[in-house]
Amino acid sequence: MTENNKHIVLGVTGSIAAYKSADILRRLKEKGFKVSVVMTKSAEHFITPLTLKSLSDQEVFTELFDDGSPAGEMPHIDLARDADLVLIAPATANIVGKIANGLADDLLSCIVMATKAPIVLAPAMNTQMYNNKFFRENKDKLKSAGMTFIDPIEGELACGDYGTGHLVEVDDIVEAACKVLN
């Protein structure tokens, strides 16, 4: 294990590829990063917070409005401030659209809005969605704003189509995250 003092906020969104976030988390932990997992409501349909909590040995953040938070703690600001990198993998068309349009209606989008850390997104989606004009415009907007995209690859998709939209290999995501951090 390579010890380092970098903190990665790993955002997990509602893609069929969300199960791969378990492997991404494991690899980042192996590299010695502190990893705080933030899941959207949709992501919880694909992988449970308990799975990621067990792998990360830490609380998994799912709620923007958490009545159980100790007074004075605001995860959407605290995580945003403390992050060295926000990595969203997999990233849905929806989160890309929300970020591109300045929307902040859940914990993950609020963190993105509030952070000064670099942001890396690994989209995964159906090919038609990936080629959608509005998705492309949103993606280009975020790239122009300095965010890094790890583009999906061609392959068999969960919907049965073959095309571009498959989440890249976990190693490529981890490598891209390390590159941005360094």
Ligand SMILES: Cc1cc2nc3c(=O)[nH]c(=O)nc-3n(C[C@H](O)[C@H](O)[C@H](O)COP(=O)(O)O)c2cc1C
């Ligand atoms: C079975 C299933 C698979 C989905 N897979 C994807 C996907 O891979 N990529 C994507 O952008 N949206 C996908 N969606 C749609 C998203 O879950 C939906 O847009 C959701 O609102 C995303 O919310 P989030 O961005 O807050 O996680 C899928 C939906 C379903 C029902």
